Amino acid sequence: MKFFAVLALCIVGAIADPLSADEANLVKSSWDHVKHNEADILYAVFKAYPDIQAKFPQFAGKDLESVKDTAAFATHATRIVSFFSEVIALSGExxxxxxxxNLVSKLGADHKARGVTAAQFGEFRTALVAYLQAHVSWGDNVAAAWNHALDNTYAVVLKALA
Ligand code: HEM
Incomplete structure (x- = not known):
């Protein structure tokens, strides 16, 4: 029986150290403050890391200031930010x-197909955390909860990218 349980974990994959309900609540309540700042978040990521912008066919080589208020930019920003909202809504259970x-693993596989690297995912994380620090009430407990959430997410993404 134990063998089949281990096998099932290997097949579906697993998150080794899930968030506690308290950590999930901290992540959710802080995310609620910024989750509608979609374009602002993507702008902050592109501004800090132009190599990420360069991977997007619609924005590569364009002046960030001239694309940031376009409908295409809002659409892409909403896709990316909504992914976080979806995963965060599911967390803690x-x-x-x-x-x-499965969602995060697919995200990693889709981005691997686009040639996105682990280092670029690292840059994205740095820019996202900097954005959160500047826009939400950021104490040690919130930082630790986000760190745990992003460690879990990135372990799955990096496995799919490898
Ligand atoms: C945790 C970080 C990230 C999340 C949650 C995320 C999420 C998404 C989502 C939801 C999409 C649209 C669905 C799809 O086509 O797969 C997407 C598309 C895309 N992402 Fe990401 N992404 C992340 C990091 C990155 C990074 C670091 C890069 C580049 C260096 C990148 C480049 C792209 C590109 C090029 C597309 C396709 C855009 C197009 O349709 O023209 N993403 N991303």
């Missing part, structure tokens, strides 16, 4: 763990 794993 054991019953949702395999759904989260």
């Amino acid at each position: 054991a019953a949702n763990l395999s759904a989260v794993y």
